[in-house]
Amino acid sequence: MAQKRALPFILPARLDERARLKQLRRYKIKPSNIAKIYEADGWILYIPTKKSFFKLPKEMIPGRELEHRIKRIHDYIEEYRSLIDLERRAEMDAQRNEIRTLSGREREVYGRAILGLKGRGEGMKFDLFIVRFSRDKVIDTEIGSGDIVLISRGEPLKSDLTATVMSVAKNYIEAAFSQKPPAWVRSEGIRVDLYVNDITFKRMESNLEKMRHIKAPYSDVRDIVLGLKSASKSATTEIEAFNGDLNETQLEAVSSALGGSETVLIHGPPGTGKTTTVTEVIVQAVKRGQRVLASADSNVAVDNMLRKLSKVEGLNLVRIGHPARVGEGLERYALFTLMENDPANAEIRELVEEVREHIEARNVHSKPTPARLRGMSRERIRTLAASGRSYRGVDTATIRSMARWIAEDEKVQRLFERIRALEEATVRRIVTRADVVLSTNGMVGSEALEGIYFDLAVIDEASQQMEPSTLLPMLRAPRAVLAGDHRQLPPTVLSGLDILRDSLFERLMQAGGIVSTMLGVQYRMNGTIMDFPNTLMYDGLLEADPSVAGRILKLERVPSDPFQRSLIEPEKAVTFIDTPSVDADERLRPRSTSYENEFEAGLVTSAVKSLVECGVKEGDIGIITPYLSQVKLIREMLEREDLQCEVRSVDGFQGREKEVVIISFVRSNLAREIGFVKDSRRLNVAMTRAKSKLIMIGNRTTLEPNTPFDRLFEWLEKEVGASLLKAPAS
Known part of the structure; x- marks a missing residue:
């Protein structure tokens, strides 16, 4: 046993709270003896108060390197969780305040609202309800495909109806609703306002929590980002370019990206063919048997990569994302389309039809509402129905009708579980068989890619993303290629927090020690x-x-x-x-x-x-x-x-x-x-x-x-x- 000293100590994070408390009591450690707790990399690190003294075995005392490692990972996660929350609040406040203080006409001129629209149902697509909002006056707006919008009858602060923009034309805007919209959207005087997408913030927070205990080899990328590990150098890789028009610096960038380093940067100034270079990296990686995740912060950038990749024969491409956010002409690569065309979908459609039949059969019976239940459980209702007895003023016929409702409802729930299981299996099969999965950073954190990892992550627009956004795709592979230009605009940040304006791409470029190549020939400007x-x-x-x-x-x-x-x-x-x-x-x-x-x-x-x-x-x-x-x-x-x-x-x-x-x-x-x-x-x-x-x-x-x-x-x-x-x- 070590001598009495108030040293930091560790316990395995796999222990539940009861087991940890038991360990603490074993060594006579009280909660009041602990000043701070850190958690990362499979350990929980306890920092005792200065006046605490207790005997601990040597195996519970971490070395300085492990202690520093746990603190660094924990502090990084907690700091960025707080920053993300502040940015989310700032975005929501900015939208609400602008809607509150500006007239609808002023907000329209700024491009963040469209007034005087009339809705018309356009049927369904990908299980979404499509509504076209049109007017005679030309629509000139900043609102674009993929944006989340708030739909109202002229008073947006009194509405909670949101939709996703599918397309914007000269005189109309088409929006997709996940549920059947109310009838009033097909009336006149409809207003559409740009709104905030809260889901991406939640996914960034969830991803930060996952990086706390992420395992090798994916932890290598995390450790490089946090300065806990140096990136290895890229080996020179001979390539036979698919695109024969690549210049010398583009070929150098592709070679570096394939050279084995955990993190590689491609610096692409304006017009230098950054996306063309990134596309070649992806094609070359697939030729080497690697599965690639290709992402960017915006749908436009993801679709640009997809368009270029779609010209390469033999690639199995899957585009993750809301159908309304997939570019025109690229729908055949969308996960929704691939699911609709999958053989398993025939069984899913049959099950959906069965659900409708059982719902119809269920609805002819008495629903067990609180007023009818009178404290009865489902099992109690079944027992009373079988014995033909009434209960606390509820007659026998009603109890039997509720029992039939319950029987049909349980069939519906079992069918829904079967449908969900089939859909999840279909998604997983489609995604895991793909050579390249393309997604926005935010959608990498969606259920469609839950628990799915890749050999290489290629991230475009990396200099325009907040650091937690870049980490969403980056932590899904043991190697990552980031492409961007830190000499152009940084991430858009409404909270005023400078730390969020510094992209991970720029931070790594300035820190040095990361393999990077600047593309040197531009094909745009005089x-x-x-x-x-x-x-x-x-x-x-x-x-x-x-x-x-x-x-x-x-x-x-x-x-x-x-x-x-x-x-x-x-x-x-x-x-x-x-x-x-x-x-x-x-x-x-x-x-x-x-x-x-x-x-x-x-x-x-x-x-x-x-x-x-x-x-x-x-x-x-x-x-x-x-x-x-x-x-x-x-x-x-x-x-x-x-x-x-x-x-x-x-x-x-x-x-x-x-x-x-x-x-x-x-x-x-x-x-x-x-x-x-x-x-x-x-x-x-x-x-x-x-x-x-x-x-x-x-x-x-x-x-x-x-x-x-x-x-x-x-x-x-x-x-x-x-x-x-x-x-x-x-």
Whole structure:
């Protein structure tokens, strides 16, 4: 026995509470002797109070390394559980507060509500009830496929009816309901509001708890994330590429990803073919007999991977997720579709029909309601019915009728259990036979993938995800490949917690010691458009592929107005319009913290008109601005001119591209304050959406004193492929 010392001690976590208390009593340890308890990696670690002394056997005293390990895992889990809860509350509060404080019309202009709709039933699809909400007025909204929406008769705070958006078109939005919606959804005056999806937060919390005692080899990834283990180096792997168009850095990234390291990073700057590279990693892994989980935070990114993989012959692909969130044309890969086509579904349909028959038979009898039961159990009802006796005022006929109801109900419940068992077995068979399972991070935590593990997890958009979200797929395989670009926008966080804005991808990149490859050739932008972001964010390491380096805007004619002609001149791939300080002041809308600039919005509108008149398609023009009030104002101005161009915030345009991009910076004030507009990552994302022509509009006097705009104007003055114009007076 060791001498009396108040040392931390451990007990196996497999012991139940009674067994642990018995052990503590054995060594005369009281609850008051314990200052703190940690639990992780199969152990419970007890930290005694400073004044506690008791004798313990040596095997109960952990070494320093084990003690540190248990504390690190436990503290990480508890910290992120708390952070996730704060973020969930912040998201829900933000939605409720906005619904409460803004009028429906204001919320619609911001793109988070659609008013004046009329519902019409569109039948059923994948056991979901589909309703089309339409109106004559064009729908211009931030709400998109896969979003959770709140359906109301104009007062959303009084409704709890939610649905999932299936599609959004010019004059209608289709939504899917898991249960038959009330009749009023098919009336006029329906309002649809963007809402919060609480399920993903719950799955992140559940996954954190699972990582507490996760076993090898899956614990290796966890330990690397927590700094408890160093990642092994990747061996050089020879590959015969499926895609023969991959460049040198893409092939290097694929080789590294297959080289055996537990964690590999692929850094993909704008336009460098990150998803193409990720697709090759997946194909190569499958060729080597590995089962792959491919995920991302958004449905759009998952569908992008699925589209590329669907072109590869011989791959067994399964897309997990709500049918409404699966991209158009990809439904055949959806788990719901595969289940419908599975041979077992015939038996399930027969059982469902039996359930209907027994429910009909059950409903002709008296249901054992509390008023009829009078304290009787089901067994008591059966006994009384068999003996033909009444009970406490309940006559014999009613008791016999309740007994028949119970008999039919028990048949229904047994059938339901059989259906559930068949469905679970079918899902498991389909998923475990797949070469590649594709899912959003949130759906990795769904019942469909419960207890299912893979050889490799490939995670796209990793730099745009909160760390607990990335861990959902990452902990399902002994090896993980994360693809992203930490030089673009970080995760969207409403709680203001900086720790959640730091993605795991960025944290691992900065920590070092992880195998990483930067993709070095971009296939999107004209070389001039690429040049400044390349210098600002990528140390000049990016190259424009020859196929795009000299890309210029194609016009059918040129404007007669000299200013407009200079503005859209194809040979100048980048144009900055400097607005006059007096006429172009920013302003705040009433009850808003979002800025707008009417002068700049007018310039945007006139630029769009000129481009369209010269033959540029409206769908090839994208308008980006940092502030939602400016998004609203520009949309209103374009609508008055009958122009249909995509107008979004910087966040809304990440991952997108357009032939022509117009940026309105909005800020114009004597104090030269520009708020979050000075964020280099926002500027990087905004500038790198353009393929052939980039037009920027802003007040140089306000912007230039702020980094990185000082560097931008220095570059504009020197670059021969760019032009600086003075805006004409209003």
